Amino acid sequence: MFLIYFWALLLIFLIILLIIKNIYRKFTIREIIGPIPKFPFGNTRKSALGEQNLIYDVDDIYCQFKEKSLVCGFFVFLRPYLLATNSEVIKEIIVKEFKKFRNNDFAVNLNKDPLIGRSPFRLKNETWKLKRSEIIPTMTQIKLKSIYPLIRNGTKNLVDYINREIINDECKVFDARNVSTRYTCDTITSSIFGIDAQSFEADDPFYFKMGEGLVNGVVNSVKSWLPFKRLPHDVESFFYDITMTAIKFRQENQIEREDFLSHLISLKNKINMSDVDIVGHCVTLFLDGFETTSLVIHHALYELGRHKEAQQKLREEIYSNDKELSYEKLLELPYLDQVFNETLRLHPPIPFTTRVYYYTSAESFIPERFNLENGGVKLFKERCVLIPFGDGPRQCLGMKFAYIQVKAAIAEIVRNFEVTVDKSTPANPKIGPKEYLNVTDHKLMLNFKRI
Numbered sequence: 001m002f003l004i005y006f007w008a009l010l011l012i013f014l015i016i017l018l019i020i021k022n023i024y025r026k027f028t029i030r031e032i033i034g035p036i037p038k039f040p041f042g043n044t045r046k047s048a049l050g051e052q053n054l055i056y057d058v059d060d061i062y063c064q065f066k067e068k069s070l071v072c073g074f075f076v077f078l079r080p081y082l083l084a085t086n087s088e089v090i091k092e093i094i095v096k097e098f099k100k101f102r103n104n105d106f107a108v109n110l111n112k113d114p115l116i117g118r119s120p121f122r123l124k125n126e127t128w129k130l131k132r133s134e135i136i137p138t139m140t141q142i143k144l145k146s147i148y149p150l151i152r153n154g155t156k157n158l159v160d161y162i163n164r165e166i167i168n169d170e171c172k173v174f175d176a177r178n179v180s181t182r183y184t185c186d187t188i189t190s191s192i193f194g195i196d197a198q199s200f201e202a203d204d205p206f207y208f209k210m211g212e213g214l215v216n217g218v219v220n221s222v223k224s225w226l227p228f229k230r231l232p233h234d235v236e237s238f239f240y241d242i243t244m245t246a247i248k249f250r251q252e253n254q255i256e257r258e259d260f261l262s263h264l265i266s267l268k269n270k271i272n273m274s275d276v277d278i279v280g281h282c283v284t285l286f287l288d289g290f291e292t293t294s295l296v297i298h299h300a301l302y303e304l305g306r307h308k309e310a311q312q313k314l315r316e317e318i319y320s321n322d323k324e325l326s327y328e329k330l331l332e333l334p335y336l337d338q339v340f341n342e343t344l345r346l347h348p349p350i351p352f353t354t355r356v357y358y359y360t361s362a363e364s365f366i367p368e369r370f371n372l373e374n375g376g377v378k379l380f381k382e383r384c385v386l387i388p389f390g391d392g393p394r395q396c397l398g399m400k401f402a403y404i405q406v407k408a409a410i411a412e413i414v415r416n417f418e419v420t421v422d423k424s425t426p427a428n429p430k431i432g433p434k435e436y437l438n439v440t441d442h443k444l445m446l447n448f449k450r451i
Contacts, residue, residue: 020039024039040078043074044075050434061074071083071089088384091384094390094391094392102124108230113217116217116280117280118281119284135281135285136397138263141400143258144327145327147191147258147401147404148330150187150191151191154408157183158186158413160200162174176301180298181290181291182200183294183409185197185205185290188285188286188289188290191285192282194246195246210238211290214283214287243275265278288396296347298444300339301446303342303365304339305421305447313335338369339367340403345359346365347438351437351438417448418449419447421444421445422447424445
């Protein structure tokens, strides 16, 4: 009997071994080069063991094969991935041959997580196309210009908050991400719901807390392949209640307001959109304007704090214009745009959207690389070497709103304060080992000195 069990187990072991070996031959039989995978981690042992973020494992593979092939193959455990190492191939995938590569590699159980599951970022095929078309009109120039006063009010709250904190403690050290997220929470809540989130009025603002809960739920849903509910019930209920309460209040009081929700109310009346679809769209807009933009702002302030010459050059550009920057003027400032794009190049909110190695002095913060003399930003985007918001039909919906939200905050801070990096911030902090977004393993701590 013992021998029967022994040979049975041995046979099962050999079958499993054969299956694993066959999986790991997926690229070699297609003559696609790549690093040799090792069970059980594939090619991502360091990130699997929590030694570094997955993006650094991918970077190592990229650097090893970028000069050898247009693409290479690697494995995350037993899951195969094809890495494009050439910008023309990237352009072919996300723009020219989009129909063949139209879906993202994320799945959310729509029944268990109906709100985050309705995001166009996660939807597939025709459902994605339909839901994206419903929300695109919220990002027209006319709509964004009408919302700009709300963002300006948010920048005023931001400057007032920093001033108050400095008055109370002139040696105050600021967590750049915390300050940035308070601002984005204020502006996106006002722009969607017409509500003052009072993010600068408390140590632990409620809307801020709900926003963090939403982000954590979404990140957990992306990182896991298991079909469990990821969005906490209290966060889901909060966004459902705030959306429906805002709609009811406007309808009962016949309030017309130029913001994102007004478009969704109009759409609901036209196509009989369900309540959960409206709330899902609001959650999508909130995510776009809450976490990813705050990451860009706090990285921009960090880089400007490290590079005093760039900060002063930007300040002089801002000072040469009216104190109240109009919507049009904000988008016209060339050096502000260069700082914005250089920050995105070095610190994309979602690290896997772009690589930095297509550039001279790729690891250095040099906004001038986007001067018109060098072809401007447009040239780099056309070559698909600057795609922090993606490109093609699946380009981030909130990109245009992010431009305004981020630039307005940077302009007002640089106008009013000298920014320096506090000595408690380590040099060249890395993305945290378990992070999906571009969140560093150490806080970026800043000092603000009133000008």
